[in-house]
Amino acid sequence: MPNTVRQTITCDVAIIGGGIAGLWLLNRLVNDGYNALLFEQTALGGEQTVASQGMIHGGIKYTLSGTLSGASEAIADMPAHWQACMSGTGNVDLRGATTLSDHFYMWSSASALSRMATFLASKATRGRVTKVSSKDRPAIFQHDDFNGSLYKLVDMVLDVPSVVKALADNCQERIFHIDWDKAQWHHLTDKKVSLDFTYDGHVHRLEAGQFVLTAGQGNETLLQELGVKSPQMQRRPLQQVMVKHTYPHRFFGHCLGAETTPRLTISSHPCEDGTQVWYLGGTLAEKGVSLSPENVIASAKKELEELMPWVDLSEARWATLPVDRAEPKQRNFARPDKAFASITDECPNVIVAWPTKLTLSPNLADEVIELLQQQRLRPTHGTAPELSFLERPPLAPTPWDIAFGD
Numbered sequence: 001m002p003n004t005v006r007q008t009i010t011c012d013v014a015i016i017g018g019g020i021a022g023l024w025l026l027n028r029l030v031n032d033g034y035n036a037l038l039f040e041q042t043a044l045g046g047e048q049t050v051a052s053q054g055m056i057h058g059g060i061k062y063t064l065s066g067t068l069s070g071a072s073e074a075i076a077d078m079p080a081h082w083q084a085c086m087s088g089t090g091n092v093d094l095r096g097a098t099t100l101s102d103h104f105y106m107w108s109s110a111s112a113l114s115r116m117a118t119f120l121a122s123k124a125t126r127g128r129v130t131k132v133s134s135k136d137r138p139a140i141f142q143h144d145d146f147n148g149s150l151y152k153l154v155d156m157v158l159d160v161p162s163v164v165k166a167l168a169d170n171c172q173e174r175i176f177h178i179d180w181d182k183a184q185w186h187h188l189t190d191k192k193v194s195l196d197f198t199y200d201g202h203v204h205r206l207e208a209g210q211f212v213l214t215a216g217q218g219n220e221t222l223l224q225e226l227g228v229k230s231p232q233m234q235r236r237p238l239q240q241v242m243v244k245h246t247y248p249h250r251f252f253g254h255c256l257g258a259e260t261t262p263r264l265t266i267s268s269h270p271c272e273d274g275t276q277v278w279y280l281g282g283t284l285a286e287k288g289v290s291l292s293p294e295n296v297i298a299s300a301k302k303e304l305e306e307l308m309p310w311v312d313l314s315e316a317r318w319a320t321l322p323v324d325r326a327e328p329k330q331r332n333f334a335r336p337d338k339a340f341a342s343i344t345d346e347c348p349n350v351i352v353a354w355p356t357k358l359t360l361s362p363n364l365a366d367e368v369i370e371l372l373q374q375q376r377l378r379p380t381h382g383t384a385p386e387l388s389f390l391e392r393p394p395l396a397p398t399p400w401d402i403a404f405g406d
């Protein structure tokens with residue numbers, strides 16, 4: 001890398017990584033008067049965000065054991081927070097985003113009836129779950145062969161690409177592409193860092209009051225490059241199944257099985273050509289990690305035949321998506337239920353953050369802003385620097401458009 005710095009760019013906060021965590025945080029910071037910039041290496045919405053099922057839940061599914069933990073309480077406010085943003089009255093403007101469903105369903109396989117009973121008795125479900133009478137069942141369950149019980153949860157499902165686009169559109173002039181093959185951290189004498197990157201043969205130095213790493217699993221490499229040993233990351237691998245079909249009904253729901261995670265989660269997403277994809281997760285995707293794609297697809301077919309034998313998917317096309325959830329490292333590989341943000345031990349102007357769930361992105365932004373306030377980093381109300389010579393990252397395509405795009 002040539003070593004003469006051509007231009008120094010300064011800002012209050014530089015965000016590295018443009019998934020939901022980075023984009024949401026950018027919107028919050030700009031709305032609060034911070035001069036914030038975001039740098040993305042590939043495509044906005046990147047890895048986990050466009051691969052998610054888009055369910056904004058209040059934590060109910062984490063109470064399948066019948067108890068409401070302290071951590072799951074953190075998530076309970078989130079649906080209302082998102083709804084306020086979608087209607088334009090929240091602290092981030094999401095009026096450009098689309099809702100796929102304002103509820104999802106939960107039903108039980110015969111082996112899990114007692115678990116369902118415990119779940120419904122828990123105080124977390126009060127006022128948030130209603131039993132669906134047979135005449136009000138969605139089209140997919142209007143079949144004589146369905147003899148289970150169906151419940152409706154008020155939590156919503158969002159069209160994630162539209163959320164990513166709305167967040168990016170709000171702050172277009174503050175989002176840039178970065179090529180990490182041409183970037184390196186520059187260590188300053190007070191343990192703080194700046195970032196040097198080469199563009200068009202010239203070195204530019206990015207100086208930020210605080211860097212916030214929201215690069216999902218990319219945080220792991222960024223922390224290594226910085227020499228940071230704590231905090232650390234863990235990965236929770238999944239192999240999701242995608243079913244592209246012409247069956248006319250969309251569906252959003254969890255089937256409860258013997259485990260504390262749903263046996264099968266189904267969400268429906270629009271493809272570019274107007275058809276629908278059923279996106280299958282839950283225990284199927286967790287156990288599918290150790291299987292070949294063909295075997296996960298075979299398990300998915302078996303599950304659907306067992307749970308909805310009347311649904312004809314004989315014309316469907318099938319594919320799988322191996323994808324890791326990136327989380328802060330927990331003792332015993334536990335599942336974190338709260339957003340995580342922490343100043344790194346080694347670099348006082350670097351915060352590392354993982355939302356752990358799309359739902360918790362607003363919670364993550366609150367946590368980061370609290371850390372900025374602790375550092376006495378105040379908003380300077382500055383305008384975005386003139387960086388029009390830098391490229392802009394595109395929006396990430398969906399996994400189903402990649403898998404089935406003809």
Ligand SMILES: Cc1cc2nc3c(=O)[nH]c(=O)nc-3n(C[C@H](O)[C@H](O)[C@H](O)COP(=O)(O)OP(=O)(O)OC[C@H]3O[C@@H](n4cnc5c(N)ncnc54)[C@H](O)[C@@H]3O)c2cc1C
Pocket residue numbers: 016017018019020021022039040041042043044045046047048049050051052053054055056057178180214215216217218219222238240281323324325353354355356357358359360
């Ligand atoms: C299959 C699946 C289903 C899910 N379903 C749900 C759900 O229904 N509801 C829910 O609440 N949560 C869900 N989640 C969890 C949720 O998707 C994630 O918690 C959330 O999307 C993480 O967002 P993120 O911005 O931290 O990471 P990511 O979305 O992974 O974004 C990270 C971004 O950083 C970029 N990047 C990486 N390295 C660098 C670098 N060095 N420099 C610059 N940029 C970099 C990447 O390209 C990417 O754009 C699901 C997750 C998975 C995997």
